[in-house]
Amino acid sequence: MADTPTEDTMANVAVQRIIDDIVSGQLEPCAKLRIESLKEQYGMGASPLREALSRLTTLGFVTNESHRGFRVAPMSQADLEDITLNRRMVEREALLRSLTRDDDEWEVGVVAAYTRLERTVERLRTGQGADGADLERAHKQFHTAIVAHCGSPRLLGLHDTLYDQAQRYRRLMMRGIQDLDEFLDHHTALLKALLGGDADTAVHALTEHLNLTLTSVYPKP
């Protein structure tokens, strides 16, 4: 039954897997994405792969000049700055909408996601069955919970792709266990500001939090 779960199309699976490989750095920036190679690597035909790369191009993970094939999108300070300004804009809007809806579920979801994040950090620190991927999943879930109740499908979509695009940079600065304390502290402070009841404080804390990726990967001169 769980043999070849084709409930999703291969093209959809390819999109997810390639995003993961780009974000995790397995596919390096500017790396050539030759269909022939990918066919082996992902074990599928050319059609779904072409479709996947095509979609990834409009999502911004891949570049594609007319008859020059596909490449992993390059990384640069300018790009991270663009990602960050867009994230600040999107999450500010989404957070305000989540707050003014005074949806009970919102606070529940945020606290639950924070708790999961806290537990994952703890398990990672004590070395009991939790890897970087688990932490990354919990982190994304927390940030998604913050905007989840904004009510706008487009804001949610933007949040998702921008998060992944930022994650590709954030990975560069989160490589040691020693950063774990600081990592959790930042999110604890963010949670406090979010639940404090003052919208301006919440928004400010969130946008500053998003700036952290930028300022730690490319420190101010």
Place this chain on the structure above:
Amino acid sequence: MADTPTEDTMANVAVQRIIDDIVSGQLEPCAKLRIESLKEQYGMGASPLREALSRLTTLGFVTNESHRGFRVAPMSQADLEDITLNRRMVEREALLRSLTRDDDEWEVGVVAAYTRLERTVERLRTGQGADGADLERAHKQFHTAIVAHCGSPRLLGLHDTLYDQAQRYRRLMMRGIQDLDEFLDHHTALLKALLGGDADTAVHALTEHLNLTLTSVYPKP
């Protein structure tokens, strides 16, 4: 030479043409997009069409459930509200960035685009060689000029697709010549607010302008 300009791929051409047909209403909301039919309609094979539909799905012009094929995205008040809130957010941000850069070129571009728009309206009114498509092109150029110098590739991309998505609704309210006067007046007032030198005034005028599509297609209760 101008026989079959292959400088662009067929898939790219297909994306543009299908967007045009969706925005102009030739492809109605929720209409089934069968590849077999489109092959005839656009005179190309299945591969570039699949690729185009796939990309249009991530852009939001087309929907696509797993093994149920492609459809033109449906229209609804909720959708236009979502489009509008995203436009207000994006254009506010892009306008502020264009303004604070105090780029000489920005004002030049905006005024030039406005002049073109004005001339097109005039030619349309006097019936001398200008059709709805010309007006629409000039209108899009004007709105694009307003955000053109924001410096953010992502904001520009969002502006472009959101504009087209809004245009599908705006078309519903612009069907008579009698609306032309009001149309131009709105844009004249907007131009004045943009060039007035006060950022808050400019942003307010622009966001209210964007609201017009929403309030005229779905009047407040």
Place this chain on the structure above:
DNA sequence: AAAATCCAGATTTTCGACAAAATCGCCTTG
């Protein structure tokens, strides 16, 4: 009669081989 099941035809998705067009690398030439 309403609900569940089943079946055949149509559609979507994927595959693989091939052809046309464009690009790339390398070589020669001026």
Place this chain on the structure above:
DNA sequence: CAAGGCGATTTTGTCGAAAATCTGGATTTT
């Protein structure tokens, strides 16, 4: 050393067919 030519490679698109899935209606069951 720059410019141009040429073959090999790669990308893009075509075509036909196979595998998986959906659709709609008929049949059976409750």
